[in-house]
Amino acid sequence: xxxxxxxxxxxxxxxxxxxxxxxxxxxxxxxxxxxxxxxxxxxxxxxxxxxxxxxxxxxxxxxxxxxxxxxxxxxxxxxxxxxxxxxxxxxxxxxxxxxxxxxxxxxxxxxxxxxxxxxxxxxxxxxxxxxxxxxxxxxxxxxxxxxxxxxxxxxxxxxxxxxxxxxxxxxxxxxxxxxxxxxxxxxxxxxxxxxxxxxxxxxxxxxxxxxxxxxxxxxxxxxxxxxxxxxxxxxxxxxxxxxxxxxxxxxxxxxxxxxxxxxxxxxxxxxxxxxxxxxxxxxxxxxxxxxxxxxxxxxxxxxxxxxxxxxxxxxxxxxxxxxxxxxxxxxxxxxxxxxxxxxxxxxxxxxxxxxxxxxxxxxxxxxxxxxxxxxxxxxxxxxxxxxxxxxxxxxxxxxxxxxxxxxxxxxxxxxxxxxxxxxxxxxxxxxxxxxxxxxxxxxxxxxxxxxxxxxxxxxxxxxxxxxxxxxxxxxxxxxxxxxxxxxxxxxxxxxxxxxxxxxxxxxxxxxxxxxxxxxxxxxxxxxxxxxxxxxxxxxxxxxxxxxxxxxxxxxxxxxxxxxxxxxxxxxxxxxxxxxxxxxxxxxxxxxxxxxxxxxxxxxxxxxxxxxxxxxxxxxxxxxxx
Amino acid sequence: xxxxxxxxxxxxxxxxxxxxxxxxxxxxxxxxxxxxxxxxxxxxxxxxxxxxxxxxxxxxxxxxxxxxxxxxxxxxxxxxxxxxxxxxxxxxxxxxxxxxxxxxxxxxxxxxxxxxxxxxxxxxxxxxxxxxxxxxxxxxxxxxxxxxxxxxxxxxxxxxxxxxx
Numbered sequence: 001x002x003x004x005x006x007x008x009x010x011x012x013x014x015x016x017x018x019x020x021x022x023x024x025x026x027x028x029x030x031x032x033x034x035x036x037x038x039x040x041x042x043x044x045x046x047x048x049x050x051x052x053x054x055x056x057x058x059x060x061x062x063x064x065x066x067x068x069x070x071x072x073x074x075x076x077x078x079x080x081x082x083x084x085x086x087x088x089x090x091x092x093x094x095x096x097x098x099x100x101x102x103x104x105x106x107x108x109x110x111x112x113x114x115x116x117x118x119x120x121x122x123x124x125x126x127x128x129x130x131x132x133x134x135x136x137x138x139x140x141x142x143x144x145x146x147x148x149x150x151x152x153x154x155x156x157x158x159x160x161x162x163x164x165x166x167x168x169x170x171x172x173x174x175x176x177x178x179x180x181x182x183x184x185x186x187x188x189x190x191x192x193x194x195x196x197x198x199x200x201x202x203x204x205x206x207x208x209x210x211x212x213x214x215x216x217x218x219x220x221x222x223x224x225x226x227x228x229x230x231x232x233x234x235x236x237x238x239x240x241x242x243x244x245x246x247x248x249x250x251x252x253x254x255x256x257x258x259x260x261x262x263x264x265x266x267x268x269x270x271x272x273x274x275x276x277x278x279x280x281x282x283x284x285x286x287x288x289x290x291x292x293x294x295x296x297x298x299x300x301x302x303x304x305x306x307x308x309x310x311x312x313x314x315x316x317x318x319x320x321x322x323x324x325x326x327x328x329x330x331x332x333x334x335x336x337x338x339x340x341x342x343x344x345x346x347x348x349x350x351x352x353x354x355x356x357x358x359x360x361x362x363x364x365x366x367x368x369x370x371x372x373x374x375x376x377x378x379x380x381x382x383x384x385x386x387x388x389x390x391x392x393x394x395x396x397x398x399x400x401x402x403x404x405x406x407x408x409x410x411x412x413x414x415x416x417x418x419x420x421x422x423x424x425x426x427x428x429x430x431x432x433x434x435x436x437x438x439x440x441x442x443x444x445x446x447x448x449x450x451x452x453x454x455x456x457x458x459x460x461x462x463x464x465x466x467x468x469x470x471x472x473x474x475x476x477x478x479x480x481x482x483x484x485x486x487x488x489x490x491x492x493x494x495x496x497x498x499x500x501x502x503x504x505x506x507x508x509x510x511x512x513x514x515x516x517x518x519x520x521x522x523x524x525x526x527x528x529x530x531x532x533x534x535x536x537x538x539x540x541x542x543x544x545x546x547x548x549x550x551x552x553x554x555x556x557x558x559x560x561x562x563x564x565x566x567x568x569x570x571x572x573x574x575x576x577x578x579x580x581x582x583x584x585x586x587x588x589x590x591x592x593x594x595x596x597x598x599x600x601x602x603x604x605x606x607x608x609x610x611x612x613x614x615x616x617x618x619x620x621x622x623x624x625x
Numbered sequence: 626x627x628x629x630x631x632x633x634x635x636x637x638x639x640x641x642x643x644x645x646x647x648x649x650x651x652x653x654x655x656x657x658x659x660x661x662x663x664x665x666x667x668x669x670x671x672x673x674x675x676x677x678x679x680x681x682x683x684x685x686x687x688x689x690x691x692x693x694x695x696x697x698x699x700x701x702x703x704x705x706x707x708x709x710x711x712x713x714x715x716x717x718x719x720x721x722x723x724x725x726x727x728x729x730x731x732x733x734x735x736x737x738x739x740x741x742x743x744x745x746x747x748x749x750x751x752x753x754x755x756x757x758x759x760x761x762x763x764x765x766x767x768x769x770x771x772x773x774x775x776x777x778x779x780x781x782x783x784x785x786x787x788x789x790x
Contacts, residue, residue, distance in 0.1 A: 033757045036768035081757020227712030227752035265659075265696050266753055268766060306655050307695030309751065323654040324686075325693040384714035384756040391757050422713065456756075458713045472716055476751060482693075 001285040003293050005172050008163060015164035018062035023055075024070045024111050027088045029152060031077030031237055032230075032269055034084035038101065039074070042085050045104035046072050055112060059158065070111065073161075076238015078152035079392035080139055083122060088134055088152075095134035096120040125388045126411055139389045142408050144370060146378045147194075147231075147354035148394045151238030156273050159280040162241040168286055170357030174249045175294040182253040183209050186356065188364045190376050195221060195312070195349030196427065196453045196529065198375070198442035201356075204346050207336040208254040211344040216256035218247050219340065219347040222263040222270065223317060225309035226425030227476060228456035231380035232350035234392050236263065236270035239354070240277035244287065244300060246353035249360060251298045254346060259298065262317055264305045274302055309426075309480035313528045314339075314347040316482065327482045328528035349454075351380055372398030375441035385422075385458035386413045398439040401431060405459060416461040420544070424453025426473045426480075427533030429540030430466070449540045451533070465562035466545040467552050470538045471499035477534040487525030491518050492534055499538070504565040507553040516542060567608055567623050573598035575620035582612035582621060639664075640672060644679050654680055654690055658697055666702040695750075703739045703746035705784055707764050712752030714759040723760050724749060726774035730781050744788060 002008050019025075028034075028043050050056035050070055057069030078086045083097035089111055096107060096117060103120060110117045122137055123130050131137045145151075154161040162168070174182050187202030208216060220243055224232040236243060247259045263271050278300050281287040289297045303321050310316045311326040318340050320326040339345025355377055359367045368376045375397040381404065384390045388410030395404060401421060405411070412418050420430045423440075429450035431438065438444055445451055460469065478492040495518050501507045519535030526532050542549060551557045558566040571582070571591075576598040583591040583599060590606040593599030601612070601621075613621045643660045647653035657676055661668055668691050677687040691697045709715075709724040724747070731745045739746040755761045758770025769780065 032753075032755045032768065033770065036755055036758055036761070036770045081755070084757070224754065225751065227716075228714045228756055229752070230754035230756055233754045264754075266750065304656070304659060306659060306697065308693060320655065321652065323650075323652040323690070325689055382714075382756055384759060385717045390714070390759075425713065456713065458717060460717060464717055469713075469717075472713070480751075 002168075003285065005169075005292075008168055008172060011160055011163045012166070014063060015059075015160045018059070019071075019164070021062050021067045022057060022069055022071055024092075025090045026050075026070065026072040026107070026111065027075050027090060027152070028072060029076075029078040029084060029086040029088075030074035031081070031084075031234060032267075033077065033081035034086060035269070037084045037098075039085040041101045042087065042099050042104065043072065043074055045101035046087070046108065049104045049108040053108060053112060055108075059155075059160075070108075073155045074157075075154060076151040076156045077234040077392060078134075079148065079234070080137075080389065081392065082390040093133040093135055095122060095131075095137065097122045124410060125413070126415055138410065139391065139393070139408055142403065143394050144378050144396050145394045146358060146370065147235060147351050147380055148238070148392070149358075150242065151234055151392075154239065156238050156240055157276050159241060159277070159284055159286075162239070166361065167241055167357075168245055170360035171245045171248050171252075171286070172292050174252055174360050175292050175296055179209060179253050179255060182249065182360065185360060185364055186253070189359045189367045190374075191352065191355055191359060191367070192375055192377075192442060193349055194351035194355075194379065194452075194455070196424070196451060198452065201348055201352055204336050204348070205250065205253055207334065208256075208344045208346045211337060213344050215258070215341075215343045216254055217340045217343055217345040218250045218254070218256050218259035219314075219317065219321070219345060220247055220259065220261040220353055221312065221314065221317060221347050221349045222261055222267070223305050223312045224264055224267075224350070224454060225312045225480075226427070226454045226456050228384055228422075228425055228458050229382045229454040231382055231392055231455055233264075233267050233270055234380075235350050235354050236261075236267065237273050240270075240274045241281065242354050242357060243274070243350060244277055244281050246348075246356035247300060248287065248291065248296075248298045249356055250346060250348065250353070252296050254344070256344075256346075257297045257299065259300045260303050260321060260340075261300060262303045262305060262311070262321065265307050271302060271304060278302070308482070309476075310482045310528070310530050313530060316528065317347065318345065325482070327484045328530075330527060351455075371396040372439060372441045374443055379440065379452060379455055381440075381455045381457045383409050383457050383459070386416065386461040386464070387411070387459040388413050395440075397441040398444075400437050400439055402436040404440065404457065409459065412459060412461050416463070419460045419462050419464055420466065420541075422458040422460065422469065422473075422537070423456070424451045424536075425456045426476045427451060427529065427536055428453045428456070429536045430469075430544055432544045449536070449543065451536070463560055463562070465503075465558055465560040466541050466548050467499065467558075468503055468560075468562050470541045471496070471503055473537040474499055474534070477530065481530065481534070485526045485528075485531055487522050488527075488531030488534065491522035491525070492531075494518055495522070495535065495538060502549065502552050503558075503563045505552070505556045505563070509550070509553055511553060512542060512546070512549055564608065568603060569601055569606060569608060569610070569613065569621060569623050571599050571601055572620050572622060575618050577618055577620070579617070581615050581617070585611045585615040587611060636672070637675065640675065641679075644676070649680050651680060651682060654682065654687065655694070658687075658691060662697055666706070667698045667700055670699065701739070701743070704744050704788075705764055706746045706748070707762060708748055708750045708753070710751075710753040710755070710759070710761040710763075711749040712754075712756060712759075714756035715752075715761055718759040720749075720760040722774060723762065723772055723777065726777045727762070727781070730777055745784075 087096040192198040315329040316326040380394045578596040677684040
């Protein structure tokens with residue numbers, strides 16, 4: 001049981017002192033990505049090899065006066081998912097990528113002899129340069145980690161490791177301040193909600209704190225539903241204690257003694273790690289009754305979501321916890337006034353909360369020294385799609401897109417031509433080359449018709465069809481619309497039908513105007529964020545890629561060559577020997593011609609099945625877009 | 626007939642325990658349905674009415690919740706549930722050809738989601754959060770990253786062999 005700062009620091013000192021006694025440690029990423037690539041087998045192989053050489057030691061051994069040896073630990077996500085499984089060797093900081101179980105012997109051998117396994121180092125896919133240390137790799141070099149500071153550094157299943165990284169000091173400090181002072185600090189820091197909207201967290205806290213009520217609640221929104229975003233998952237998996245500490249601080253600030261962590265059902269590992277963390281925090285007296293002897297009580301529960309995107313909206317999330325269909329409720333009253341079971345409730349996103357302990361511990365000025373003036377701090381982005389280095393990154397607010405995509409992301413895969421970045425998932429918009437130097441922060445993005453959203457950044461190259469992507473997002477929001485507001489329910493359906501028509505080559509120019517008109521109506525006529533933002537991907541792409549839409553509806557052509565229905569199959573006259581083989585296999589009799597003369601495909605009749613292409617022995621039949 | 630009755634009673638016993646554990650309040654509804662879904666891979670209709678009575682809710686409310694959330698299914702699912710991620714990152718890197726390849730490989734036609742022998746269910750999900758590994762599929766929560774239509778054949782081969790096919 002930890003009752004005061006002295007005891008907390010004692011745990012920290014003891015742990016750090018013990019860790020200094022080892023010669024090296026091997027940190028293995030055990031995030032969902034690396035686990036899928038076999039990280040567990042690598043971990044077991046490393047342990048076996050270390051044991052074979054008799055150098056394997058455990059944290060507990062070092063804590064109990066043991067000395068020397070090498071530890072191996074599984075950590076949360078290092079972020080560099082594309083290259084997983086990742087193994088980092090400390091204290092040198094050497095990073096091995098795409099490690100397989102059979103590489104374990106070599107890694108252990110090299111570590112024992114202070115050498116490096118050259119062949120497992122990271123090689124930049126576009127430049128070919130090789131890097132030894134993690135910190136030198138451009139992907140890591142240009143990042144500033146606050147929310148993700150511990151991800152990949154600590155063992156998420158060991159509370160002592162978190163305490164050794166200054167964990168729970170923020171809570172201890174907060175409990176020595178008055179609740180009003182804590183709210184004031186968050187207010188002064190201008191921490192804005194990382195879940196999408198960018199609403200100041202401090203203002204939410206202040207409203208809830210001002211309510212008179214016998215019961216109040218804190219909810220952590222871990223219902224990360226945006227396709228293409230996984231920062232909240234990484235924090236919950238890699239640093240669960242940070243969320244617990246932040247929620248306890250929030251509870252103290254507004255006068256709540258109970259909190260819920262709402263986690264997506266698709267994140268089983270996050271649920272498991274959070275459960276373990278809550279249990280440990282209770283054992284250490286950092287959750288429960290009379291925390292740090294301050295008289296403050298706080299309990300946490302986990303609620304697993306059941307798969308509905310709309311539950312990311314706070315009033316729908318509350319409905320879901322109460323056991324109902326996750327449908328948004330009209331606001332006001334805002335949850336901070338009347339939320340869960342009609343009690344004052346604050347709902348903060350995982351990443352927003354992840355910033356709280358450090359703001360309290362290091363102070364407001366420290367936080368405000370990072371990022372943009374109106375959006376201080378950092379933002380995590382899930383960098384995915386056709387980019388050389390996919391993964392999870394964290395940069396100061398206001399960093400330019402050029403920096404993120406080209407310096408950190410390493411540019412477009414296989415040096416193809418950049419086309420657009422889709423930011424903010426199905427609620428966001430597309431950014432194009434002219435936005436390269438736009439600072440990525442709440443206000444600048446809003447002005448450009450996009451939004452930070454949860455921070456998904458999907459890079460698209462010349463082979464991506466923008467109309468098809470717009471259809472993809474509309475299909476998603478249409479599916480996830482809860483059906484409460486007529487304009488969202490029916491409007492998204494009509495928009496999807498029109499987009500479907502366009503990618504199938506049946507669209508007209510008038511359809512584009514209609515899309516804009518319905519889109520604007522849906523934005524106005526919907527209650528919650530889902531509907532208000534659902535048309536964004538269509539409206540921004542119509543703005544920046546109108547040419548491509550026109551190519552689909554006027555010329556019936558898909559410039560990226562993606563839309564199947566718009567492909568044409570033709571016979572190259574120069575190569576055709578006139579053997580008639582294709583005409584015989586065509587199921588609809590669309591190919592005509594005279595023997596020994598080039599044959600021709602009747603486009604009206606052709607169903608694009610491709611049977612002729614397979615039948616041709618002279619490669620004379622090709623698909624063109 | 627007596628045998629069916631016996632099995633049902635066991636299920637009811639189990640369900641009573643689950644409900645007792647979560648408390649018979651309306652907010653227990655989703656966790657209880659989640660446990661039933663986990664155990665049976667779907668929500669048998671007769672259990673829904675039982676749950677409604679136990680939690681003092683109308684069957685319509687329970688049905689409403691059961692059909693609202695994507696996690697719940699009212700139809701039995703296959704032994705192996707294959708989820709193809711169709712999140713943005715996976716979509717851009719070609720998840721639909723993977724989906725089609727799986728359906729073709731396990732011979733699913735006419736919009737069916739589960740094979741007639743009850744072995745495979747194939748569905749798409751919006752995002753599994755493993756975007757760095759796109760395209761991703763999961764088979765009974767085991768994650769496979771950077772899959773290709775060719776890899777699908779290998780994976781299904783292994784599963785079929787395990788089932789003695």
